[in-house]
Amino acid sequence: MSSKRHSILPSASQSGPKPPVHLSSSLTIADSAVLTGTHQITVHGESVIHPRARLDSHAGRVTIGRRCVVHERATIGSSSSGLASARSSAVLSSARSSMASPGVLSPTAAVAGSGGEAASQSTTAQAVTLGDYVTVEVGAVIEAGGTVVGDGTVVGVGARVGAGAVLGKRDLRHENHCTLTPQSAVPPGDVVPDFTVVYANGMRRTDRRGMVELKNKGLARQIEVLRRLIPSNPAKFA
Amino acid sequence: MSSRRAPRGEYIETDTGNKVARKATLVGTQHIMLGGKTVIQPDAMIRGDLVRTIHPSSQSGGNAAPQNNTAISIGRYCFLSRNCCLRPPGRFYKGAFTYMPLRMGDHVFVGPGAVVQAASVGSHVHIGAGCVIGEFAIIKDYVRILDGTVVPPNMVIPSFSIVAGQPARVIGEVPEGGHEAFELRDLYKTVGNNPQPAPH
Numbered sequence: 001m002s003s004k005r006h007s008i009l010p011s012a013s014q015s016g017p018k019p020p021v022h023l024s025s026s027l028t029i030a031d032s033a034v035l036t037g038t039h040q041i042t043v044h045g046e047s048v049i050h051p052r053a054r055l056d057s058h059a060g061r062v063t064i065g066r067r068c069v070v071h072e073r074a075t076i077g078s079s080s081s082g083l084a085s086a087r088s089s090a091v092l093s094s095a096r097s098s099m100a101s102p103g104v105l106s107p108t109a110a111v112a113g114s115g116g117e118a119a120s121q122s123t124t125a126q127a128v129t130l131g132d133y134v135t136v137e138v139g140a141v142i143e144a145g146g147t148v149v150g151d152g153t154v155v156g157v158g159a160r161v162g163a164g165a166v167l168g169k170r171d172l173r174h175e176n177h178c179t180l181t182p183q184s185a186v187p188p189g190d191v192v193p194d195f196t197v198v199y200a201n202g203m204r205r206t207d208r209r210g211m212v213e214l215k216n217k218g219l220a221r222q223i224e225v226l227r228r229l230i231p232s233n234p235a236k237f238a
Numbered sequence: 239m240s241s242r243r244a245p246r247g248e249y250i251e252t253d254t255g256n257k258v259a260r261k262a263t264l265v266g267t268q269h270i271m272l273g274g275k276t277v278i279q280p281d282a283m284i285r286g287d288l289v290r291t292i293h294p295s296s297q298s299g300g301n302a303a304p305q306n307n308t309a310i311s312i313g314r315y316c317f318l319s320r321n322c323c324l325r326p327p328g329r330f331y332k333g334a335f336t337y338m339p340l341r342m343g344d345h346v347f348v349g350p351g352a353v354v355q356a357a358s359v360g361s362h363v364h365i366g367a368g369c370v371i372g373e374f375a376i377i378k379d380y381v382r383i384l385d386g387t388v389v390p391p392n393m394v395i396p397s398f399s400i401v402a403g404q405p406a407r408v409i410g411e412v413p414e415g416g417h418e419a420f421e422l423r424d425l426y427k428t429v430g431n432n433p434q435p436a437p438h
Contacts, residue, residue, distance in 0.1 A: 007265045007286075008258070008262060008264040009265065010263065050262070052263060055324045072323065072325075073323065081288065107413070115309075125426075138353050139353060158368070158370060181388070182404075183368075183370060183404060200388060218330065221334060221335040229289065230287065
């Protein structure tokens, strides 16, 4: 009898309102993913949302690009407080002033800072923006408040991206590719230059392997497999 | 918790002595093997649906008998704490992506909030709270992994090691006679629908 049961899934806590969604037809979204909030949630083509992933649009719009993988228990758009969108601009400006002080980052940090400034102008109502080819691993948290995660970024297991942080420059496409190692954290409003690897102990380095093409190809293959393994039910959220 | 459905216990107890919390999230149960006397606490998550899609011996005829498709096998007297997550590791094999099975021995303790993506975990292993075990790590027998450790992918941890840090390093050895501490039989009795107090 138990062999007939394909899973034990206690009902996911669908608390709060059902958000307006814009889901691509080529999306793979598990039945037990949780979409909640009041603003628009957009997920572009060929992305994969694992069971128990949580997309929260209470603080603003959530946009996920093409070929992203959001693992189980990852939270995108967690609102540390209800006023996240109002706060985000203040957080960003304070972060920018702290950027001026000499830190551990390379001189490109200043350039990325100006890029982030331009991005924040257009993303005031935007709680979280994920680029293309982004992987958000198990239990990672991306806080709401104008947070931008650039193309090809890997957010490791249990990592935390603070409100208003910008990973990679937004204007240059396919040139971001930051890596957050497991249990690492990016403070709110921080601007992280392209190809940065962030470690859990706060250290950072630049990834110069030049594996972008290979990584994207690998992710595409992984998504192909996941599409077969995860039963998708986008109709539930529409 | 003790509401109207009090007779329905918090745990499902199987014939082989497994105690699986009703609030545990098991995805793809047909690919999960429990050895017996294993405790799965509420909110633990096991991703059995991520099965191996490429088989090493699939040249002969292709779709013949259904292959042994276990994604996660767990031995006896394992203890999966709250909020932990077991998921099979994935990699490229013969040019295509596939998930590989995760094997776990007996008397393995997985701490609260730990995420395990190892290829194999031996017997008598203690994985502390909030640990992250990277993909295809191999953990041998009698290993203690302290709380909050991040074991990088593909790391092999030898027997009787004590491991800690981000990334993980071997910081010591399990002392002589220290392996009784890995025994989980008593812990098994302290949970379930009619738990017994820990003997002391």
